[in-house]
């Protein structure tokens with residue numbers, strides 16, 4: 001087991017990609033701490049990990065609430081004496097171009113997609129620095145490297161995640177801490193429900209994928225979980241400040 005006894009915090013792990021990543025980390029021996037604002041989704045994910053014989057706990061936390069995140073980080077550090085992995089995953093999509101995007105929505109998405117990653121990393125960093133090791137993985141998106149039509153809020157924040165990842169990686173490599181970014185493409189989770197509606201249903205989005213994505217299909221959460229495991233484990237021990245784009249080839253098409 002490649003993560004035996006490591007302590008991993010994963011935000012937004014009550015569903016989708018975050019949950020699949022948390023499940024795989026737990027299967028690989030980590031004690032997983034789920035931070036999700038949806039209390040029942042978080043506790044359901046943790047219970048299913050424990051039912052499978054692995055270790056997990058859930059905390060109902062909105063990660064844009066600095067004080068709540070700091071409290072959980074302090075409690076975990078005090079109880080376990082370590083935090084080896086932080087996967088900043090929770091994020092939101094707010095549609096619209098420069099003139100149509102809801103300005104309050106732009107601020108909310110900045111607060112969740114960028115600032116919450118920043119704050120969680122800031123709270124965890126002293127624990128990792130003291131240990132002389134640690135891994136942070138920030139979820140960006142293929143929209144962090146692409147133009148995405150009428151999605152100014154999403155692309156701006158997801159590009160910012162990559163810049164922030166590189167800054168953290170450069171500043172903290174000397175402490176033995178690696179920081180990378182994950183850029184998924186189309187992955188079939190509830191996250192895309194509003195966009196599917198906007199596109200005119202699943203048939204329309206799947207036709208779009210056959211046309212625009214070289215592999216011609218959705219990615220699965222398990223495929224992305226394998227990328228997560230690579231980036232948070234020692235399998236990527238010489239990788240820092242990088243992005244891993246898992247998008248079926250969309251960004252090269």
Ligand SMILES: NC(=O)c1ccc[n+]([C@@H]2O[C@H](COP(=O)([O-])OP(=O)(O)OC[C@H]3O[C@@H](n4cnc5c(N)ncnc54)[C@H](O)[C@@H]3O)[C@@H](O)[C@H]2O)c1
Pocket residue numbers: 011012013014015016017018019035036037038041061062063064089090091092112139140141142183184185186187188189190191192
């Ligand atoms: N699914 C995709 O196609 C896709 C593609 C690229 C990037 N992403 C990124 O992945 C992340 C989420 O995607 P998913 O597919 O796993 O979504 P999902 O909707 O399946 O799960 C998101 C989880 O995050 C939680 N969450 C949302 N806001 C939160 C907050 N403020 N505090 C704590 N928890 C919160 C939700 O309760 C939910 O459990 C986002 O950062 C998104 O940008 C997804």
